[in-house]
Amino acid sequence: MAMQKSIAAADPDAYVAGLDGWRRSCVEGLRAAVRSAATLEEVVKWGHLVYLSDGPVLLIRAEEKRVLFGFWRGQRLRGIEPGLKRGGKYEMATLDLREGMELAATTAAKLTREAVVLNKKLGDPTQVAKGK
Numbered sequence: 001m002a003m004q005k006s007i008a009a010a011d012p013d014a015y016v017a018g019l020d021g022w023r024r025s026c027v028e029g030l031r032a033a034v035r036s037a038a039t040l041e042e043v044v045k046w047g048h049l050v051y052l053s054d055g056p057v058l059l060i061r062a063e064e065k066r067v068l069f070g071f072w073r074g075q076r077l078r079g080i081e082p083g084l085k086r087g088g089k090y091e092m093a094t095l096d097l098r099e100g101m102e103l104a105a106t107t108a109a110k111l112t113r114e115a116v117v118l119n120k121k122l123g124d125p126t127q128v129a130k131g132k
Contacts, residue, residue, distance in 0.1 A: 055124025
């Protein structure tokens with residue numbers, strides 16, 4: 001099975017504009033919660049939304065059947081959201097959101113704030129991993 005090509009978007013607004021249906025409303029909700037929770041740099045990187053503060057903090061990636069809400073240090077955030085599944089390098093963990101599922105904005109915001117604090121305390125997760 002071929003990897004699905006993600007939308008090549010010029011900027012975060014274009015990324016969201018390229019979505020439709022439940023994925024669009026899911027991404028809009030997550031994006032609003034994330035942006036209200038902390039001051040982050042929002043970019044399109046690796047074909048999806050990435051939020052930076054002292055290195056990468058979290059990502060929002062819309063795929064055909066799901067929206068991923070992932071944190072570089074997500075394994076440390078499972079106390080807030082036990083649904084975070086480990087995967088990838090660093091301490092990555094992601095929530096796999098499907099049609100009809102909802103993550104409370106307060107939870108998304110709390111995860112974001114905590115992830116920003118972890119980066120502030122521990123440094124850029126991609127640099128720390130290199131230094132191991």
